[in-house]
Amino acid sequence: xxxxxxxxxxxxxxxxLTLSLNLIVGYAGLAALGHIAFACVGxxxxxxxxxxxxxxxxIGLIIGAIFASVLGAIVSFPSLRLKGDYLAxxxxxxxxxxxxxxxxxxxxxxxxxxxxxIPAFKxxxxxxxxxxAYLVLVLIFVVITYVVIRNITKSPFGRILxxxxxxxxxxxxxxxxxNKYKLIVFVVGAFFAGIAGSLYxxxxxxxxPSSFTMMESIAVLLMVVFGGMASLGGxxxxxxxxxxxPELLRFLGMPSSVAAPLRQMIYGLLLVILMIxxxxxxxxxxxxx
Amino acid sequence: xxxxxxxxxxxxxxxxVDGLSFTVEDNSIVALVGPNGSGKTTVFNIISGFLKANKGxxxxxxxxxxxxxxxxxxxxxxxxxxxxxxxxxxxxxxxNVLLGLKYETGxxxxxxxxxxxxxxxxxxxxxxKAEELLKFVGLxxxxxxxxxxxxxxxxxxxELARILALEPKIFLLDEPIAGLxxxxxxxxxxxxxxxxxxxxxxxxxxxxxxxxxxxxDKIIVLDHGKKIAxxxxxxxxxxxxxxxxxxGKDTL
Ligand SMILES: Nc1ncnc2c1ncn2[C@@H]1O[C@H](COP(=O)(O)OP(=O)(O)O)[C@@H](O)[C@H]1O
Ligand SMILES: [Mg+2]
Numbered sequence: 001x002x003x004x005x006x007x008x009x010x011x012x013x014x015x016x017l018t019l020s021l022n023l024i025v026g027y028a029g030l031a032a033l034g035h036i037a038f039a040c041v042g043x044x045x046x047x048x049x050x051x052x053x054x055x056x057x058x059i060g061l062i063i064g065a066i067f068a069s070v071l072g073a074i075v076s077f078p079s080l081r082l083k084g085d086y087l088a089x090x091x092x093x094x095x096x097x098x099x100x101x102x103x104x105x106x107x108x109x110x111x112x113x114x115x116x117x118i119p120a121f122k123x124x125x126x127x128x129x130x131x132x133a134y135l136v137l138v139l140i141f142v143v144i145t146y147v148v149i150r151n152i153t154k155s156p157f158g159r160i161l162x163x164x165x166x167x168x169x170x171x172x173x174x175x176x177x178x179n180k181y182k183l184i185v186f187v188v189g190a191f192f193a194g195i196a197g198s199l200y201x202x203x204x205x206x207x208x209p210s211s212f213t214m215m216e217s218i219a220v221l222l223m224v225v226f227g228g229m230a231s232l233g234g235x236x237x238x239x240x241x242x243x244x245x246p247e248l249l250r251f252l253g254m255p256s257s258v259a260a261p262l263r264q265m266i267y268g269l270l271l272v273i274l275m276i277x278x279x280x281x282x283x284x285x286x287x288x289x
Numbered sequence: 290x291x292x293x294x295x296x297x298x299x300x301x302x303x304x305x306v307d308g309l310s311f312t313v314e315d316n317s318i319v320a321l322v323g324p325n326g327s328g329k330t331t332v333f334n335i336i337s338g339f340l341k342a343n344k345g346x347x348x349x350x351x352x353x354x355x356x357x358x359x360x361x362x363x364x365x366x367x368x369x370x371x372x373x374x375x376x377x378x379x380x381x382x383x384x385n386v387l388l389g390l391k392y393e394t395g396x397x398x399x400x401x402x403x404x405x406x407x408x409x410x411x412x413x414x415x416x417x418k419a420e421e422l423l424k425f426v427g428l429x430x431x432x433x434x435x436x437x438x439x440x441x442x443x444x445x446x447x448e449l450a451r452i453l454a455l456e457p458k459i460f461l462l463d464e465p466i467a468g469l470x471x472x473x474x475x476x477x478x479x480x481x482x483x484x485x486x487x488x489x490x491x492x493x494x495x496x497x498x499x500x501x502x503x504x505x506d507k508i509i510v511l512d513h514g515k516k517i518a519x520x521x522x523x524x525x526x527x528x529x530x531x532x533x534x535x536x537g538k539d540t541l
Contacts, residue, residue, distance in 0.1 A: 148402065151401055151402055151403070151404050152398070152401045152402060153401075154401075154404075155395075155400065155401030155404070155408060155412075156387070156392055156395045156396040156400075156401070156408065156411075156412060156415075157396055157397060157398055157400065157401035158401060159380075159384055159387060159388060160388065160396060162377065162379075162380055162384075163377050163380070163388050166376075166377035166378060166379060166380060167375050167376070167377055167378075169339065169359075169371075169375060170371070170375035170376065170377060171377075171388070172339075172358070172359040172360045172363070173337065173359060173360075173363055173368075173369055173371075173375070174360075174363060174388050174389050174451070174455060175360050175361075175363035175364040175455060176360055176388075177358075177360045178360070184398055285379070286379050287379070
């Protein structure tokens, strides 16, 4: 049972990542490939603040999200000049940079040794260290993320984001400052990814750079595409299915040395099938061009 | 209203616009005519800020706008359409028009985040306006269709509706009748005449000299980026230079 709840918690964290990446990729159409870097910044910021300065994880979570947003703003600058594949490569590069900092700035992050003993969230003096309580906490953040991103997208503002996705030049011709919208989208998307990272760190209580590799960014992107671009319901399904499905293999008695690489192969296979059978994703409204 | 002064634009040694000057008077229809590649679209791209000129000035309502960004130029009141039609293909016809309409506060991030009453009110009002505009161009029934599923003629009309939504002072229409059936062509011209009757200023591009004779107040003929003639349709008909430029180019 505990294991089942654990899977739901991890699903919840991936749902936050997927919703926030869908805002950037699905709605605004910006090919961002380094989403896990924002989670990495959130996770390390709140963990280091808690471990080194005794800052409450709640405050760490907010500060981590803000730091992630700052990185989001920085990442948005290449998006002002670059399009499509070029932007994908540039954001990929930024993801690699963040990963290398986490791995190589040993003085701060302890590098590959990672950060053990990250304290849990506390409420009224009680540590949230039982899985049921943590599931509730994660679900609260899932709901907040969903409501915020739904509100943003279901509005004239959100309509402008889809216009940026459809045709930047035409959007400018309508008197909209495209750069401003790109900036906001990256800042908001990074903010929630930062929260997801922090939720992960204070739950697992240990982080190291291996949790934030480019493979994770690609996995989150797959969840967006699988569920459907510009579909928030799709993001719930995409993240849940792609987290739970590989776990089923383990459940069927497959050793994790086999299950882990198999996860990547399954993702690849699912994507190929999807692109042939339903290129807009399960619930998506928008096709890749 | 709009003055183009001594405009130059070069692409890799090709002079696309070569010392061009002309004026678009208030509440008039000015046609920019010339063979393919004579620099017409480039002029519109420079006026609307999508291209930077090598030299020259664009005076709009008394201000030089040559160094402004496209979105600022659009906000000042210069609306344009595109020769190859630039709609938002994978969203609805209604949403396309709504993207042209102005919002006081409803388009802001904070309005979206807090789903403000004002935003919802503005949205409801704008949906009505957008529906009116769709009726005006004859696309009311297509309201919920995706823009990408419209025919060529319908897409041209939608692009006009969207630019109407922007309520510009001057309309720059790049080949509004290109590729249209005669009937849609007439619809488009009657809409342009209605615009003028309602006090708007229009400049449009057309490569076929004949088609603009009945509608333009003034015709400017370009060839190789240079103005070779300017005048009323009557004056242009008798201009030798124009005839020369068009001979063998199967447009006349
Ligand atoms: N963005 C561009 N880059 C390079 N050359 C261009 C560009 N835009 C136009 N040109 C060239 O400038 C000339 C004028 O083109 P254009 O303004 O599109 O003509 P028209 O609209 O009158 O057919 C052509 O030779 C064209 O190839
Ligand atoms: Mg042209």
